[in-house]
Amino acid sequence: MKILLVEDELKVVTVLKKGFEEEEYAVDVAFDGKTGHLMSLSNQYDIIVLDISLPIFNGYELCELIRRRNVHVPILMLTALGTTDNKVEALNLGADDYVVKPFEFKELLARVRALTRRANPDYGPTLLQADNLELNTLTKVVRSGDTQISLTAREFSLLELLLQHKNEVLSRTYIAEQVWALNFDTGTNVVDVYINYLRNKIDKPFKRRLIQTVVGMGYSLRDSE
Structure with a gap:
């Protein structure tokens, strides 16, 4: 499984990359929305974990750009912006799930696994x-x-x-x-x-x-x- 992590906080990136790799995921990292967009164009990912408050253009804009291309990769928003309006906007733009910082990695991992299972129902037998x-x-x-x-x-x-x-x-x-x-x-x-x-x-x-x-x-x- 391959993850695109779009996040500008180095500490968060370090923790998440280490955690996902320990669970045998391959992780690509982008520190701004523009780079994340370019990477999503040139690579195939099983899921995108996306912050909202990003440099150059934000997570809402990146999510919308990805969905405009009719790409159905699961998108999970990971952000400190936890109001109902933030969540509704993200989901309306095409995000599949929304996790608010601070978070427990085991919950994030469970949500990532759930999204990838739903996206790949025939991924393989148990x-x-x-x-x-x-x-x-x-x-x-x-x-x-x-x-x-x-x-x-x-x-x-x-x-x-x-x-x-x-x-x-x-x-x-x-x-x-x-x-x-x-x-x-x-x-x-x-x-x-x-x-x-x-x-x-x-x-x-x-x-x-x-x-x-x-x-x-x-x-x-x-x-x-």
């Missing part, structure tokens, strides 16, 4: 499976039969990606872009390292080989033979 391995995308629980498997956030994201593309061959470049939100550097072996971490947790203890190496192409997750 339960992903291969053999007797199960990954629940809502509870974040991974099991093999009756055994619960403990994964780090990055390992979970990697396994989720492999299960979403079960039986497909995924290149290292694609995996790096999806899980780490970065351009793949052929000089790094981070993908191979994390594949090995996963194998040590979901394959070796159960004497099977779900994750398979496709030489010269990448990796594939398949039911064990």
